[in-house]
Amino acid sequence: MLNLRVAIVSESFLPTVNGVTNSVRKVLDYLSAHGHQAIVICPAAGAPSTYGGFRVHSVPALAYRQFPVGLPNPQVHRLLSGFQPDVVHAAAPFMLGAQAIASANRLGIPTVAIFQTDVAGYARRNHLGPATKLAWRIVRWIHDGAQLTLAPSSTAMSDLQEIGLTRLQRWGRGVDLTMYHPAKKLSWATVKLRKRLAPQGEVVVGYVGRIAPEKQVERLRALHGLTGVRVVIVGDGPAVPSVTRALAGIPVTWLGKLSGEDLATAYAACDVFVHTGTEETFGQTIQEAHSAGLPVVAPRSGGPIDLVDHGTNGFLYEPDNEDQLRAYVEALTIDRELRTRMGEAGRRAVLGKSWDGVCTQLLHHYDATIAAFSADTAHSLVLKTQRGEKLPR
Template identity: 65%
Template sequence: MRVAVVSESFLPTVNGVTGSVCKVLEHLRERGDDAIVIAPAAGAPAEYAGFPVHEVPALAYRQFPVGLPSPLVQRILADFQPDVLHAASPFLLGAHGIWAANRLGVPSVAVFQTDVPGYARRNGMRAAVKLAWRIVRWVHEGAELTLVPSSASQADLEGAGIRRLARWGRGVDLDRYHPRNRDLPAAAAMRERLAPGGEVVVGYVGRIAPEKQLERLARLRGVRGIRLAIVGDGPAMPSVRHALRGVPTTFLGMLRGDDLAAAYGAMDVFVHTGDEETFGQTIQEAHAAGLPVIAPRAGGPVDLVHPALDGFLFEPDDLGQLRDAVQVLVRQPELRARMGEAGRRSVLGRSWRAVGDELIGHYEAAMRSRSLSPGSPSSRQAVAPEPAR
């Protein structure tokens, strides 16, 4: 199979979109397929997993590269002649990629990953919410199939009138994130640093950004016997540091690979605070590492956390529930262990290989759909994005 991946984000930018695209490319290489990547210009490597990476013009928005429509996209696709186009979290560049693919008769699979309307709603931009949904609907109606990561995302897109939806989650590295990591020397050393008095380590992993709402952890002020460990970096760091004054907290910065695995191994409880997640990849990683998870009853976490089995869900507007859940787990190490084991079991069927094979099935479904109704997505896309000149 020949797959063209058009991604709104790619290396060196590190986020959920980039991470999942890298895993898809690695799976395609393992299968012996062929692929290319088209991404915003940001200093990406010339290739990844043996596949060429093509950068197209971009502008910076809050230090984030935003890819622009360009005639180069269609030329790259025409030269490569893909069987299917994978549009990762499509916006401006992804929309243009879908349009160009339709002009070439290539089916597109759009992967919904970023809740742009949700961000606009959180910032009180009511007019922008309606506009964002119109853009999302326009982008995804051009694709043969849209993949959604959670039941909440599917309900949102169905409510916006977007059709041809299918569920596709994310995989997790079951070897790297494992309960045995707790016994690794690196994890033990980190734990000694985080909790020298044997305190319960309550951890978070992810971007430090406004939508992650890490300031909610201030509600844990005064809970005895805990230490917070925050892995990640981002623009909201000053606000989070200010909010957590007086709460014993260690900021570990950005960690990857074995260092990140050791950090999970040093934790006792995992807390996710944002209620705008379309999925919640770090929740899966925490479960794989054998940790109980506390998360909001909203968005992607609703599908990943099973209350009283492998963690707790709290109402986003009731942070007392967050505090209560942490206190219960602090007092009951046996419950932490039992929930951690259940969390590990819950992700055993979600290896990246299994999820990658599922994605191939979605590619094949889109290709069959296009072969049965040639050109249909083009007719559904009323207005095509004009390429920048």
Template identity: 60%
Template structure:
């Protein structure tokens, strides 16, 4: 199989989109497929043995945003893929889908970033409706759109976006594992964060407006806790002001074994943002054996079963967020029970398993396009 993967985000930028794209490329390489990557400027020239082609980009909130370029159609025409994979299509991905249609190549679009949610959060009024219309236009062009959660599915169904299917995200079940809690690195980090054996409440993700990390202020005054924040981003100054005087350890952006160590050092994982189309860090926390507190909105609704592997708090209700965290802080037996349940929740979601499902979607759209081509090649009088 030949796959052209067009991504709005790629290395060195770290994001959920980047992680998914890298895992898919690694899976394609391991299975012996051929692939190319088209990504914004600044990306490495190769990944997983595949060439990476870049297009001009502009910077937006510390992210490079790929701009439409005639180079995209030329690359697709030269490579002639069996399928185009558009990861979180916006400008670059929309152009890739259009080019694929002109070249009669089927495409799979991954709905991953809530563009319309951004417009709503920033009170952009009519821009919210315009954003949804743009999302609909982009995804209507794809042969199939894969959505990460039931909430996203409902949103796109309300907009009458056709050809939808559910595709979740994978998680590293080896790197994120409860057994890491006993490692010397974790012991040392816990001593650094909580020298008096406090309960560590952790967060992993970008420090950006949509993540709403400033809502951790609701935990002010809860005795016996320490906050540990992993990540960086444009909202750091605002978050620091909101959490001023609270017991916070800023760990910065982490990856690999350092990230695994951070998760293993937490006792509770909290995500406060209400705009997640999925919630990859929630899966990672569950894989690490942590109870999760998240809003009852978007992707977390599929990942957290209230009272079983964590708590879902009322969106935008910081008092309810505080109540949920306090319950876990006060009862270590509940934390342990929910952490074990969280690990069980993700056991069937390894990246190889999830990528195999994706390969099935590739094959489906390729077969569908082949069937259409064969029908158009048959004289009309024979089709009756």
């Protein structure tokens, strides 16, 4: 695998922290560690000028629901033309990514697009009706321009195949197996946090993620009245007031947004992890919880279907059945042996999913895409020659 020049065009980057930003950072860390070259193009929202030794270029953006949305700008074409990457990596492409893919095609650069948004789920939740078809047409239009689209789950693959995309491969996400580790339960920081969260030795049920309408954290209201249970919520976002109202009467500790060792300690202080959103194309926090040795209760929808082996490392509940959610959590809270067995199974399930391994897979996708693009380009030139057409200089 030769050293590559990679242009990563992302709809989200630091200081915004979400699944897109986190996976882009992991890819950049890998590229830096293995001697590759890269640049980042992202919306202007206070991003650093460099990351991992790579230049970060910000382009104009507008704010939408607290998120910066990159706007098409001639700067994107100039940056790609000047850097001359071997491949363009479009992370969750929307307006900025669509322009980058179009520019790359004009410049003769292959593109790999990373699908990360559950369009169908978003449309259903917001009752968009006819707009759903329009949203999928936009997705198809954007991804049709890329030489390859990488989907994170079997559900996402099915959705993209249904709208007619064919150049598809699966590519999941990695997890930090050292940061999130069952041994952290014995650390001084974890013991201290557990005393705060469960002063009487209660079972701690945790949620980690953004507190936003699409995350449906209000579903935790199903745990109302469970004895010997404390709920801990890690994260922040616009839905905090509505979630607070929904969980009135439940013993809840809000830890706010955490990262690094603080986040790893929060996972380690939990006994059970609950995922509530039904619009996840993957479900990174599920992998982190499994890596930390926690059983997971999640909806039978989207990405979690691939990550939770029902009855082995957790339970999958029907998305609209909060009684089922409650029953599965209750079963885990009253049965320590079941928690232990499922937690160990969860850890085993992610042992082959380090970020280094996952990013190595990504580079194989890059290489295959570059090779296929070169072959297609050469074939096109042969056909033009045979037809007597002028060749590009």
